Amino acid sequence: MIILTLISKIILLDFSKAFDKVNHRKLLLTLQENGVSTQILNWTRSFLIGRSQTVVLEDEHSTEVPVNSGVPQGSVLGPLCFLIYINELPSSVSKSQIRLFADDTVVYITINSSSDSQSLQEDLDKMQIWEREWDMEFNPQNVKSFTSLKTKKSSTTSTSFMAKL
Numbered sequence: 001m002i003i004l005t006l007i008s009k010i011i012l013l014d015f016s017k018a019f020d021k022v023n024h025r026k027l028l029l030t031l032q033e034n035g036v037s038t039q040i041l042n043w044t045r046s047f048l049i050g051r052s053q054t055v056v057l058e059d060e061h062s063t064e065v066p067v068n069s070g071v072p073q074g075s076v077l078g079p080l081c082f083l084i085y086i087n088e089l090p091s092s093v094s095k096s097q098i099r100l101f102a103d104d105t106v107v108y109i110t111i112n113s114s115s116d117s118q119s120l121q122e123d124l125d126k127m128q129i130w131e132r133e134w135d136m137e138f139n140p141q142n143v144k145s146f147t148s149l150k151t152k153k154s155s156t157t158s159t160s161f162m163a164k165l
Contacts, residue, residue, distance in 0.1 A: 006150040007111040009120055013127075014142035015086075018103035019078060020070040022085045023135045024048045027071075030084060047077060069135070085134070092130040095119035105138070 015021070027048070031041055048071070055062040071078035079102065089105070090098040096109040096119065107127070109120045131137055 006148075006152075008108055008148040008150070009111055009117070010106065010108040010146040010148060011120075011124070012142075012144040012146070013105040013107065013138045015103040015105070016137045016139040018136070019073050019082055021136050022071050022082055023069050026134060027081055027085045030088070034084075044077075044081070047072075048081075086136070089127065089130055089134075092126045093123035094126070096123040 028041065028045055031044060036044075051067040051072075052064045053067055054064045071081040082103070083100070086100060089100065093107070095116070096107050099106045099108075107120070107123065109116055109123075111117055111120075127138075
């Protein structure tokens with residue numbers, strides 16, 4: 001009987017104020033570098049640039065200030081702009097796998113040796129560099145770490161999870 005145990009480390013991350021932090025200049029540059037037509041680029045620019053905000057409380061109004069980052073929430077285009085903005089995050093790592101869903105990120109790797117654990121840490125370090133370069137931030141309060149053990153005995157497979165919360 002052959003017993004095989006696969007150990008995977010899984011890290012769940014969540015961006016802090018994700019939709020508010022999208023840098024307009026960097027998003028437009030990303031669109032341009034990815035071959036978006038001039039017409040769509042200009043349309044997106046007009047969607048993002050020139051917005052302002054003010055606070056109104058009863059009869060009082062704050063001074064109007066320009067909005068230089070973030071995508072309009074409640075719009076169809078806002079989430080798409082966010083996903084385009086973070087789309088290069090997976091290419092910042094070398095060994096781990098990354099899956100993106102809205103403002104949630106899953107990083108995982110199969111651990112075969114201590115070097116794999118080191119690779120995961122190196123990839124997390126690279127992701128930290130990416131978040132600084134792209135003006136984003138993972139919320140440290142929402143980071144979850146799991147270990148998955150998958151044991152295969154002959155033709156029977158079982159999976160268990162151990163979580164550090």
